[in-house]
Amino acid sequence: xxxxxxxxxxxxxxxERPLGFRExxxxxxxxxxCANCRRFQRQIDLLRxxxxxxxxxxxxxxxxxxxxxxxxxxxxxxxxxxxxxxP
Amino acid sequence: xxxxxxxxxxxxxEHGSALYRYALLRLRDPHKAEEMVQETFLAALQAxxxxxxxxSLRTWLTGILRHKILDLFRREARTLALDDVPEAQQGDVGLxxxxxxxxxxxxxxxxxxxxxxxxxxxxxxxxxxxxxxxRLPERLARLFVLREIMxxxxxxxxxxxxxxxxxxxxxxxxxxxxLRQCLDRNWVGKARG
Numbered sequence: 001x002x003x004x005x006x007x008x009x010x011x012x013x014x015x016e017r018p019l020g021f022r023e024x025x026x027x028x029x030x031x032x033x034c035a036n037c038r039r040f041q042r043q044i045d046l047l048r049x050x051x052x053x054x055x056x057x058x059x060x061x062x063x064x065x066x067x068x069x070x071x072x073x074x075x076x077x078x079x080x081x082x083x084x085x086x087p
Numbered sequence: 088x089x090x091x092x093x094x095x096x097x098x099x100x101e102h103g104s105a106l107y108r109y110a111l112l113r114l115r116d117p118h119k120a121e122e123m124v125q126e127t128f129l130a131a132l133q134a135x136x137x138x139x140x141x142x143s144l145r146t147w148l149t150g151i152l153r154h155k156i157l158d159l160f161r162r163e164a165r166t167l168a169l170d171d172v173p174e175a176q177q178g179d180v181g182l183x184x185x186x187x188x189x190x191x192x193x194x195x196x197x198x199x200x201x202x203x204x205x206x207x208x209x210x211x212x213x214x215x216x217x218x219x220x221x222r223l224p225e226r227l228a229r230l231f232v233l234r235e236i237m238x239x240x241x242x243x244x245x246x247x248x249x250x251x252x253x254x255x256x257x258x259x260x261x262x263x264x265x266l267r268q269c270l271d272r273n274w275v276g277k278a279r280g
Binding site: 003004005006008009012013015016017036037039040042043044045046047048049050051052053054055057064065066067068071072074075076078079080082083086 | 095096098099100103104106107108109111112117121124125128129132133183186187190191192193196197198199200203206207212213216217231235236238241252255256259260263264266267270271
């Protein structure tokens with residue numbers, strides 16, 4: 001019989017590799033009986049979805065950090081220098 | 088007509104901040120992020136004839152930046168991977184041990200996160216997620232960023248960073264457990280007042 005701890009590990013692992021037959025069966029039986037683990041599975045699925053969307057969200061965020069004026073100046077100078085030194 | 092590609096200095100104002108945010112989210116280090124952005128612009132200057140205009144300039148620059156970041160991860164993997172081993176070998180400590188009873192059951196009821204779709208529409212969710220990501224230990228965070236944000240396949244990460252799949256899965260498990268708990272405490276808790 002799988003414990004909640006085993007199941008939490010399996011739920012995470014199922015995002016990395018296909019589970020074997022026994023693993024899937026054990027997982028299904030446990031989830032059927034355990035509300036906490038069902039919740040865990042939904043949350044872990046949501047996490048994956050959220051992280052894949054995070055990049056787009058971060059771009060759209062008006063309060064997101066921007067490249068500082070000093071850094072921009074430094075990069076522009078580096079670009080100008082590189083251009084001057086390449087034929 | 089002059090295309091964008093003809094004015095490299097203008098790239099910095101037009102795309103600098105977007106590239107910086109891209110780099111910062113993945114590197115979690117403002118200095119490294121700036122450095123990678125600079126390297127990206129320099130590489131783009133060098134390779135400018137190869138920009139076909141088929142994709143947007145932003146997409147092209149972002150592609151270069153992504154490669155630069157992956158290269159940096161590979162280079163840093165040698166030093167980071169060393170302290171990797173002891174942690175993966177030690178038993179369940181801290182968070183994992185606390186989360187379960189001796190019999191392997193959850194030691195506390197998990198929070199109700201409500202409707203996932205609704206969660207993603209809340210601005211606050213993203214802010215807390217970002218904070219929780221920042222709190223992850225450096226190496227866990229790096230693997231997690233590679234896997235979930237840069238969407239690199241498990242096999243590729245193992246190869247690039249010279250770690251075993253079992254080790255990687257354990258680390259990803261820890262990262263997910265940590266993030267989940269952090270969200271449970273700081274987002275769900277707050278939402279309920």
